[in-house]
Amino acid sequence: MSFGYNGNILHIDLSSRKFWVEHPPETFYRTYWGGRALGLYYMLKEMKPKIDPLSSDNLLIFSPSVITGAPAPAMPRYTVCAKSPLTEAEGESEAGGWWGPELKKAGFDALIIRGASSTPVYLWIKDGKVEIRDARNLWGKDTAETQKLIREELVDDQIRVAQIGLAGEKMVRFANIVNELKHFNGRNGLGAVMGSKKLKAIAVRGTKPINIYNKEKVNEIARKIARRVMENPLSKDLRELGTPAVLRGFYEAGCLPSYNWTTGYFPEGEKLCAETYKKTILKKTVGCYSCPIRCKRVAEVKEDNLFVDPTYGGPEYETIASLGSICGISDLKSIAKANELCNKYTMDTISAGMTIAFAIQCYQEGILNKQDTGGIELNFGNQEVVLMLIEKIAKREGLGNLLAEGSYLASQKIGKGSQKYVHQVKRQEIPMHDPRIKTGVGLSYALADYGTDHMKAPHDPFFKDQNSVGLREMNGLGILEPVSPTDLGEKKVTLFKLLDIYWTLLNILGVCDFGYVPRSLGTLDELLEIIRSITGWKTTWFELMKVGERSINMSRIFNLREGFTTQDDTLPAIFFRHFKDGPLEGTGAIDQEQFRKALRLRYQLMGWDPDTGIPNHGKLIELGLEWLMGEKEE
Numbered sequence: 001m002s003f004g005y006n007g008n009i010l011h012i013d014l015s016s017r018k019f020w021v022e023h024p025p026e027t028f029y030r031t032y033w034g035g036r037a038l039g040l041y042y043m044l045k046e047m048k049p050k051i052d053p054l055s056s057d058n059l060l061i062f063s064p065s066v067i068t069g070a071p072a073p074a075m076p077r078y079t080v081c082a083k084s085p086l087t088e089a090e091g092e093s094e095a096g097g098w099w100g101p102e103l104k105k106a107g108f109d110a111l112i113i114r115g116a117s118s119t120p121v122y123l124w125i126k127d128g129k130v131e132i133r134d135a136r137n138l139w140g141k142d143t144a145e146t147q148k149l150i151r152e153e154l155v156d157d158q159i160r161v162a163q164i165g166l167a168g169e170k171m172v173r174f175a176n177i178v179n180e181l182k183h184f185n186g187r188n189g190l191g192a193v194m195g196s197k198k199l200k201a202i203a204v205r206g207t208k209p210i211n212i213y214n215k216e217k218v219n220e221i222a223r224k225i226a227r228r229v230m231e232n233p234l235s236k237d238l239r240e241l242g243t244p245a246v247l248r249g250f251y252e253a254g255c256l257p258s259y260n261w262t263t264g265y266f267p268e269g270e271k272l273c274a275e276t277y278k279k280t281i282l283k284k285t286v287g288c289y290s291c292p293i294r295c296k297r298v299a300e301v302k303e304d305n306l307f308v309d310p311t312y313g314g315p316e317y318e319t320i321a322s323l324g325s326i327c328g329i330s331d332l333k334s335i336a337k338a339n340e341l342c343n344k345y346t347m348d349t350i351s352a353g354m355t356i357a358f359a360i361q362c363y364q365e366g367i368l369n370k371q372d373t374g375g376i377e378l379n380f381g382n383q384e385v386v387l388m389l390i391e392k393i394a395k396r397e398g399l400g401n402l403l404a405e406g407s408y409l410a411s412q413k414i415g416k417g418s419q420k421y422v423h424q425v426k427r428q429e430i431p432m433h434d435p436r437i438k439t440g441v442g443l444s445y446a447l448a449d450y451g452t453d454h455m456k457a458p459h460d461p462f463f464k465d466q467n468s469v470g471l472r473e474m475n476g477l478g479i480l481e482p483v484s485p486t487d488l489g490e491k492k493v494t495l496f497k498l499l500d501i502y503w504t505l506l507n508i509l510g511v512c513d514f515g516y517v518p519r520s521l522g523t524l525d526e527l528l529e530i531i532r533s534i535t536g537w538k539t540t541w542f543e544l545m546k547v548g549e550r551s552i553n554m555s556r557i558f559n560l561r562e563g564f565t566t567q568d569d570t571l572p573a574i575f576f577r578h579f580k581d582g583p584l585e586g587t588g589a590i591d592q593e594q595f596r597k598a599l600r601l602r603y604q605l606m607g608w609d610p611d612t613g614i615p616n617h618g619k620l621i622e623l624g625l626e627w628l629m630g631e632k633e634e
Helices: 026-032 035-046 099-105 143-154 190-196 217-226 234-239 243-253 274-279 315-324 332-347 349-364 383-395 397-405 407-414 439-447 469-473 490-509 524-535 540-560 592-606 616-623
Strands: 007-013 018-022 061-062 076-081 090-094 111-113 120-124 129-134 160-165 176-179 184-185 199-205 282-286 297-298 300-301 306-308
Touching: 007 129, 026 035, 026 061, 026 540, 035 061, 035 090, 035 490, 035 540, 061 190, 076 099, 090 176, 090 190, 090 540, 099 160, 099 199, 111 540, 143 160, 143 199, 176 190, 190 199, 217 524, 234 243, 234 274, 243 274, 243 315, 274 282, 274 300, 274 332, 297 332, 300 332, 306 332, 315 332, 315 349, 332 349, 332 490, 349 383, 349 397, 349 407, 383 397, 397 407, 397 540, 439 490, 439 592, 490 540, 490 592, 524 540, 540 592
Parallel strands: 007 111, 120 199
Antiparallel strands: 007 018, 061 076, 061 111, 076 090, 090 184, 120 129, 160 176, 160 199, 176 184, 282 297, 300 306
């Protein structure tokens, strides 16, 4: 008997409208566990190199894990994988909410989608049964209306819906996928892949309980963690202030990304802080399936000239900075409206804000003019322009059609030196954490297989001294000595090699980073005991860390065959320059040669050639990936 998983992987070909179920053996599940590891297995096995990400040749894979859906804290997440239309590298994105657990309860461990429909469709999956249904009446509808219409059509308001909005339909290269209107598979543009397949939504309903090896033990640990939520400072902070809690520290230190990264000094930062948010626009807090932390914000504004619909949640820190300070805007109510529009249209807020800021700077520098912008005057601090451009990007109208390509491709078309105002890694716009004060984050940016990402590994301050939570709680992984957040020596590189594997593993398992150490209250011992109690497997941290390392090597090989090299493992030039203005002015530049040496060491620690970044044969054999030896030589 299997525990945690169903033994069923659903394959759907939208071109032929056929579907079938695969029944992998236990060894497959124990090797890949789900998430991106499972997705990469099929991408490497079944996709030819160099395909167009928006063609029918791309696979679109929805993959929870063997433990997703268990009644344990912070385990609701699932991964969507495909070749990214934004980066043209391995694409992946994780989301919380309820959709992942529902797919498991409906009888499937993963969903592999091939081909493309000639007309809009949606999938209806319930308790092992599958239908491909007409979605022409849904195409063009916003996400709230789409969810409502699907539930009415199927006469069940408990159906969980993962879907795209207008940005996905128009194949905006940074379009997202959303479930329950608030939980996003963001970055990477996987919503555009869904749009290219004319797949509007995937509706799921499951009534079958997930078979758990020792449910009593899982419940016992879950109750213990839930009791500690308001006692632990990290989880309490997430519940009371959410991710915007970090904004005050950045603003006061002078490292809040502002005006397209020309400075970290934003004088009006107080207006954006979590405390201001809580007093002005916060309606309520919500959470994900079976999680007691409830870190997500819901915003509402009711004014004569501005209404923000709480249906679409509320802005997180990344959104407040990318649609706020990056664009020179300090009005939280307008930022909440910009967030609502992005969520309604399923558009990534980081890429949207960064691409708009890029366009504004190009206009300020004389690279774009009113003829290029359709008469729109682009200025930092103009909230009406930001809202207007979000609409135009989602609809691919005028200047929005160019910006819908993302800042990297837009700059290639604009030329005229505009490239120096683009801040990206592997064509994906950088997030809102400055590597000059957290060099481990910089390493994570450069080495993120799916484009720069702030959630690739835990952040440096969790390991800065002996009292840090990372050192107190993660000794069992060999983390024994503190390292300064701005250090870039051998100890930092070694630490972040380990942390990259650890958080990659959490993504594979569908475990939220906000639920367990070092970011929150759940311990390594508790997490391991939960995994064992769900699966019945006598697994260890050694085995689990190999799962994370295996997927990193799989992703590396996928990107190598797509043409990526060590030259793509880098940082934007701004981080090799000192801060401008504010408390940090004239300090902080990362030493470029030291950074290059750190990358070479990281390759060696991973078992990769230090010059080419290619995994060696011994490493692939160790990880059971000898079947990929020919792929890395493409």
